[in-house]
Amino acid sequence: MFQENNPALTSWLDVPENNDFPIQNLPFGIAKYEKGPLLSKRPGYQAVSIIGDNVIGLAVLHELDYFRDIQLPEGIFEKEYLNEFIDLGQPVWRAVRKRLSELLRKDNHELCNNKEALKRCLYNVHDVVLTLPVKIGDYTDFYSSREHATNVGSMFRDPKNALMPNWLHLPVAYHGRASSIFVSGANFHRPKGQMLLPGTTDKPVFGETKALDFELEMAFVIGKSTKPGESVSTHDARKHIFGFTLFNDWSARDIQRWEYVPLGPFLGKNFASTMSPWIVTLDALEPFITTAPKQEPDVLPYLRRPDSNGAFDINLEVWLQTTGKEETKICMSNFKYMYWTIDQQLSHHTINGCNINIGDLMASGTISGPTPDSYGSMLELTWNGSKPLILPGGLQRKFLEDGDKVIIRGYSQKDGLRIGFGEAKAIVLPAV
């Protein structure tokens, strides 16, 4: 176990109970400051971490020489994205997180007693604008929840043969659009496009989507590149992963249904995706690794898991807030339900020699659980609109309406330790 993950650690900074960001988390993000200078320099970007409600400026700590024992280039924490920092390698990320943990510990006074430094490097989270933390070169979306694939197959094909023949043999995936991945809080307009009216099969109409949906997902960020022709084994996969975020793969079901055969989803999904601003490191999640679902039939050798512990126990929630109303929790799922593990996903992705780059994002696909309240999309929760969601006050929803805000939250919890992810949220704006 990493000593930074010790549940007994506490900080001289206050962390409220059930906060997502105790001293054991210390995720990485990017803050933008326009009114500057947070640093003694021009406005720009700064790599940051967070503990409780306190955002910590890593560029300031670096400038003040608090990372003196780590080989860090000048200005490494003043980039628009974390990619160059990630490119320094796993030993460096680990050293920075370890050092942050040291500096924030109750019994450490190096930073705690330096009032001038604190004034410059600590900000209240509500005063900080968090931006997309990585430059995403390529974005891949998997389809790795058996429950989700079964639900979709049951609805649109045959409940008795809900899974396609390939589904149990490989982690199905497709390439998505990187340009339209936005950070939490970036709202987007309801998309327009071609769709069929009910009862028609080949005369599309043009209009606003009437079946706008969310997809509850998580995503991992690539931390180590590969060269063309190189493959990553399931055993080595985690060495290539920097960390995790929450992810919402917004979908327009009617547009998607008309366009997707035979080459897959395109305009039904590429208008917007939302990711949470904090990348929780794989290291911080180590205490929550757990048994992955058994796989039957056996997978091909290149997909065999290094051990039975390939899943991560991460509670996931979806909250819906309609205009002027309170938030309502509409889904409770868990990342551990995933049939295909991240090791298998990455191994499959590279088995043909496809090269991956630092900052690439690999999303899980919708994470549905076994019970109806754990379904990770409106499509499944309302069974394609046939059983509308009833919200407090009697409001109904088949799909999302303008003004609806969807918030994804996630956290791991065990033995008094809680590692959270914050939020991935956005509001559906009316069509342009």
Next chain:
Amino acid sequence: MFQENNPALTSWLDVPENNDFPIQNLPFGIAKYEKGPLLSKRPGYQAVSIIGDNVIGLAVLHELDYFRDIQLPEGIFEKEYLNEFIDLGQPVWRAVRKRLSELLRKDNHELCNNKEALKRCLYNVHDVVLTLPVKIGDYTDFYSSREHATNVGSMFRDPKNALMPNWLHLPVAYHGRASSIFVSGANFHRPKGQMLLPGTTDKPVFGETKALDFELEMAFVIGKSTKPGESVSTHDARKHIFGFTLFNDWSARDIQRWEYVPLGPFLGKNFASTMSPWIVTLDALEPFITTAPKQEPDVLPYLRRPDSNGAFDINLEVWLQTTGKEETKICMSNFKYMYWTIDQQLSHHTINGCNINIGDLMASGTISGPTPDSYGSMLELTWNGSKPLILPGGLQRKFLEDGDKVIIRGYSQKDGLRIGFGEAKAIVLPAV
């Protein structure tokens, strides 16, 4: 007409007959120099153009103040990619091409008589290493050749209903992998993956692809970004396009066939794509705009073409060279066969508000013509391996074998003017 396109123009530099790069072309590319200094600076990259066999260093011309009447930032031609140059906008690309045309004209002596300058800015094309000219953020592959879609549908579904119901209503497309787009000359290893053995339906085996294919395509480079939520009309589409390259979307048909339902191609294609190093500007192709195929049924209003001239008359050829043998031409097609025009492709891509960025690549999909010798893939040329290609000397090919080199060439020709694209070529190396 742009005066740079006048067929009567000639240069003081020699251009061999039927060369792809007369003074009327002047495409853009990037050269890498490791042994430097071509400039009086450190080794690195330089934006270049070409006339005949002479590569022209734009950074040197800029340094020597030959672009003095154009607003160009310092160092703009010394970047690894053309993106920042493209970001200066269409008036700037046009001004640079126009100025190059002036400097190279027979009656202009500004550069011609400056022996010191010539020594520094002119290189023989065989001495220059050309690299990927743009940083590709997102790569989209369309499926816009009716003949190709009909051939594929006839082979794998029903010849009487070869086209899917959506095909005549929208330009079908999918997102591909940007990281594995390589410049011409970058060879790649035969991919491995899951596939079904003939006669089986659900017991995949693992191995090297036995159905490696090329796809004859062209691709356009985005020259002007859009914001999320913004759409580009068919009328404005070309303002967002910088230029064209040749493109080969290598495909492993057996891997693709097993994986692609329901989310589209993934490992069957993302191991490698090849693009030609020169981006021929849309302006240089203006004389070759021609009538696009009639569309029946009528398309939805947002897809209506601004006029009937939406196609480009570009001859396309595929040459195959097996180990130790001569090149053989195995396909002759034309870009004008495309059912969906580039204006329609871009308008469709953005109709849902999907944002596009400078450097994004939009490929056409396989460009097949009406006759069997114009089919743009081995799949079609050999009708899924059932009619092997017979090469000179009696060699046969169902799909590509190790050591095979595929070369795509393309050029427009009319009234004594020829605008060519050079080559997109690569050799299939044995599996890793």
